[in-house]
Amino acid sequence: MEEYKELSPSEFFYRNKEIAGFSNPARSLYTAIRELFENSMDACELNEILPEIVISLRKVGERQKTEIYRLYIQDNGSGIPKKHILNALGKMLFSSKYVIRQSRGTFGLGGTMSLLYGQITTGKPVKVVSSTGNSQIHQYVFKIDVRSNQPKIYSEKSYRNYRKWRGTIIEFYLEGNYPKAMRYIINYFKLTAAITPHADILFLDPYGTMYYFPRTINKTPQPPKKIKPHPHGIDLELLKTLIERSPSHMTVKEFLVKSFHRVGSSTAVKFLKYAKIRPDTKLGDLDDTLIDRLYTALTSYDGFIAPNSDILSPIGEDVLREGITKEFRPEYIDTVTRPPSSYRGHPFIVEAALAYGGEIPGQAGDITLFRYANKIPLLYDEGSDVSYIVLERLKQSYRISSDKPLAIFIHIASTKVPFKSVGKEAIADAPEIEREIELAMRTLLRNFIKYRRRVVRKREAVRRLKIYEKYLGLIARFAKQLAGREEVDITPLLRKIRSRYKVEESVETD
Numbered sequence: 001m002e003e004y005k006e007l008s009p010s011e012f013f014y015r016n017k018e019i020a021g022f023s024n025p026a027r028s029l030y031t032a033i034r035e036l037f038e039n040s041m042d043a044c045e046l047n048e049i050l051p052e053i054v055i056s057l058r059k060v061g062e063r064q065k066t067e068i069y070r071l072y073i074q075d076n077g078s079g080i081p082k083k084h085i086l087n088a089l090g091k092m093l094f095s096s097k098y099v100i101r102q103s104r105g106t107f108g109l110g111g112t113m114s115l116l117y118g119q120i121t122t123g124k125p126v127k128v129v130s131s132t133g134n135s136q137i138h139q140y141v142f143k144i145d146v147r148s149n150q151p152k153i154y155s156e157k158s159y160r161n162y163r164k165w166r167g168t169i170i171e172f173y174l175e176g177n178y179p180k181a182m183r184y185i186i187n188y189f190k191l192t193a194a195i196t197p198h199a200d201i202l203f204l205d206p207y208g209t210m211y212y213f214p215r216t217i218n219k220t221p222q223p224p225k226k227i228k229p230h231p232h233g234i235d236l237e238l239l240k241t242l243i244e245r246s247p248s249h250m251t252v253k254e255f256l257v258k259s260f261h262r263v264g265s266s267t268a269v270k271f272l273k274y275a276k277i278r279p280d281t282k283l284g285d286l287d288d289t290l291i292d293r294l295y296t297a298l299t300s301y302d303g304f305i306a307p308n309s310d311i312l313s314p315i316g317e318d319v320l321r322e323g324i325t326k327e328f329r330p331e332y333i334d335t336v337t338r339p340p341s342s343y344r345g346h347p348f349i350v351e352a353a354l355a356y357g358g359e360i361p362g363q364a365g366d367i368t369l370f371r372y373a374n375k376i377p378l379l380y381d382e383g384s385d386v387s388y389i390v391l392e393r394l395k396q397s398y399r400i401s402s403d404k405p406l407a408i409f410i411h412i413a414s415t416k417v418p419f420k421s422v423g424k425e426a427i428a429d430a431p432e433i434e435r436e437i438e439l440a441m442r443t444l445l446r447n448f449i450k451y452r453r454r455v456v457r458k459r460e461a462v463r464r465l466k467i468y469e470k471y472l473g474l475i476a477r478f479a480k481q482l483a484g485r486e487e488v489d490i491t492p493l494l495r496k497i498r499s500r501y502k503v504e505e506s507v508e509t510d
């Protein structure tokens with residue numbers, strides 16, 4: 001006889017840790033740090049706070065092939081209201097981010113999963129201290145009960161918040177492999193710093209090394225805004241939920257205007273004509289056939305304006321330039337922002353940069369791809385990411401010759417990034433996104449080729465000038481002797497050659 005049972009969300013992710021990025025001790029350590037750090041960054045940026053984040057990782061024990069670490073992370077973000085602390089971090093699939101808005105977090109899983117991973121590898125509870133900046137600071141020590149998906153409290157304290165401190169501190173133990181994860185962790189912070197020069201990030205690693213990424217801009221990015229769903233981004237289930245949540249005496253027209261992004265009353269009237277539904281039909285009178293018709297019409301009508309992209313929070317070209325320059329000191333940098341676009345009702349923007357020379361890593365001629373989605377650097381699963389596929393294709397048509405390493409930075413900001421898994425490492429190839437990435441990369445590669453051509457031409461001119469300067473004088477002197485004429489001054493001639501090849505006087509020619 002088969003035995004049937006139900007799994008709680010905690011138990012499901014406990015059994016399938018890999019899909020959330022917890023596959024081996026090195027990768028799990030990386031994912032845990034990343035998820036908690038991203039929560040801290042969200043807690044700051046969604047509330048227009050300049051982030052100050054401290055992460056400390058200390059080795060506290062050893063096992064056969066792995067080590068036990070204590071991870072401490074402190075931020076100056078919004079803090080979590082007392083009544084939500086335990087659920088936010090002690091319960092899987094509980095989130096403040098289940099709204100349509102651009103943010104790093106979306107699944108209600110990452111931070112909690114990191115704590116659960118710590119608990120199942122070390123058996124120790126988690127300590128969370130948080131305050132929203134009011135008169136109290138709250139501290140909880142708890143574990144996650146996997147079977148019931150509920151937090152189990154070990155201790156609970158409140159302190160007076162004399163200094164009006166605001167933020168969150170999380171401290172817990174987990175198994176990991178820092179020597180193997182180190183490269184990824186440091187890269188992750190460096191790449192984050194390269195697009196968030198307004199953040200102050202300090203990482204203390206288990207070897208006692210301090211990695212400090214200082215803030216160089218004192219301006220917070222424009223925070224993203226919440227929006228209502230766009231008619232092209234919904235499915236039948238969501239439509240039914242929206243109808244159920246509205247009063248049954250409301251008319252279809254009022255419902256459309258109230259529930260959807262980009263639907264005003266004249267659009268609603270035009271649309272309902274197209275859908276062949278009377279605008280004053282009451283929601284309570286919509287039967288399944290009518291709801292079906294409404295749904296099909298909503299997704300196929302092309303009279304809706306594309307979703308508004310003002311609600312997104314892109315990095316911005318100046319900030320991108322500043323951040324990359326601060327972290328990589330390139331010789332050449334070029335940035336591009338594509339016009340906003342949308343896919344299946346979700347607005348998105350692609351931003352990109354190409355940097356060359358300086359401290360850009362790699363061999364001469366290499367093009368390293370740095371991928372970002374909603375300001376998260378993506379370091380794993382590169383091969384299946386849409387940007388990688390596009391770049392590989394473009395490399396064939398733009399044969400780049402370069403004497404130094406190159407890097408392309410690609411950022412996609414959207415209210416919904418089509419991640420391939422909850423581990424958030426690779427982006428699926430929605431055709432609209434692929435097209436924008438391709439156009440951004442083409443612009444950057446074209447500009448770079450032009451720049452290289454200019455540099456190479458100049459170098460060639462300098463080489464020629466050296467020869468002219470050496471021989472023109474001699475030729476002039478011999479010519480004078482042969483012809484018995486006055487010596488000619490060749491300086492104006494050299495100046496003419498210099499200006500033809502745009503070589504400044506100051507360029508050394510010997």
Ligand SMILES: Nc1ncnc2c1ncn2[C@@H]1O[C@H](COP(=O)(O)OP(=O)(O)OP(=O)(O)O)[C@@H](O)[C@H]1O
Pocket residue numbers: 035039040043075077078079080088089094095096097104105106107108109110111112113167168
């Ligand atoms: N440092 C923090 N400051 C303020 N709130 C936090 C912090 N960390 C977590 N939270 C709250 O806890 C919730 C759950 O976090 P968790 O990382 O599990 O999910 P998420 O960030 O919503 O989504 P994702 O799974 O994509 O990361 C968040 O939505 C947020 O409300």
Ligand SMILES: [Mg+2]
Pocket residue numbers: 035038039104105106109110111
């Ligand atoms: Mg999160």
